Every structure is written in structure tokens, then in C-alpha cells.
Amino acid sequence: MAAGAHGAPGKRTLVRKPGARFESFAIESKPMEAPGPTDALLVVDVQNDFLPGGALGIARGDAVVAPLNRLLAAWRARGLPVYLSRDWHPSGHCSFAAQGGPWPEHCVAGTTGAAFSPLLVTAPQDVVISKATRLDKDAYSALDGTPLAEELRRAGVRRLFIGGLATDYCVRATGLDARAAQLDVVVLTDAVCAVNVHPGDDERALAELAAAGCQMAPTDSVLAALGRSA
């Protein structure tokens, strides 16, 4: 059983050992190119409502915070750009159950539930991207109805590293949109977590992202690449 993924054709091959879970997909390639001025890190929706105990809490969602903080520290130490997306709904948003939507009320703009996790180390220079801010339109992708794609273009970003929540919704949609916007994408496999409304949604989302040309990489491999560039 093998799946091919070619973010840069001919440079890497994604292989799967029979019976192995997606996490054990191996990227056979030369070492990751060290992140530099044309790279950005996007942390997707690490907000209180998506963490255990939140209105739409994801089991073990808080496990993404530690690897993200490690990468954020190394990333900022090199002066590389960080973007933080957040679900930022008006009250009475169309995605809420009371309005006939699929989700309980969550991430209402300005509430504690919509705030970034206090465990996530943010910095004043990080660029915050609010999404799904319109009453009548939901948006899973951080590039949907936001200035992010234009900001990345203006900043000269060519490759986007993505971690956060949730693998099967906003990370998935963001990664696919970023590929459609001609960006190279690296999904941080240990810094994402899925809702898994249906068992296996996480693996399906990662497989879909890989098929769209996203590279799959654990945070440590990115840290190692950053270390080589130090």
C-alpha cells in the first residue's frame, strides 16, 4: 500500500508500511530545506473553546501546544513570520446549532472561549487572522474571506508550515487552500489534532492533504532543519 505525494515533483516520496497508522508514514527525501525568509508558520485556531473543557473541546487537542511552542520559539529566534488564525464568530452565527448549524456555540468574538489558549506562547509581532466573522457564512480555512493569502504574497512567503486545530476541519481546509494558492505546505504531524466525528477522519484528512502535495513532517524535523541553519 503506497501513496504518492509530490509537493515538489521528483524530490520526495511518501510511503506507507502495510498496516501502519498514518503517523508512521515515512518521508523519504533529502533533509528538509532549512526554513528561511520565504517561510511562515501558521498556527490554526488554538483557542480555548477547541481545547479540552471548551465549548467544542477536542480530546487531546492540548497536545499540540508543546510542539508548537517549541517551534514558535525557534521560529521567532530567527525572525521568521508567525500567523495565528482564530475562529471569530458573531453571536448567533450560522454555524451554531441554535441557528441550524452543525456545531454548538463556540468562539464568539471577544469571549474567553475565543481567546488563544493561555498555554500557547504568542508574541506581539505575530499576525492574527480572524475568520468566519460574518453572521451568514462559515469558514474553516484561514485563507477563506481573510487577508492571509494577500499578506503571505506581500511578505514573499512561498512555504507555509501549518499546525493547530483541527486536522479534519480547519487545518485540512487551510492546507488545501494554501496549495490552491500555489504555496508549498508542510503539515506538522505531531502538532495537529482531529475532532474525528467519524473514526478515521484524521487519517483521511492527512491523506487528502498529502495527495494535494502537502509535505508531512514532525516538528522535530523542522527544528532540526532550523538548527542546521543556525
Ligand SMILES: [Zn+2]
Ligand atoms: Zn467555528
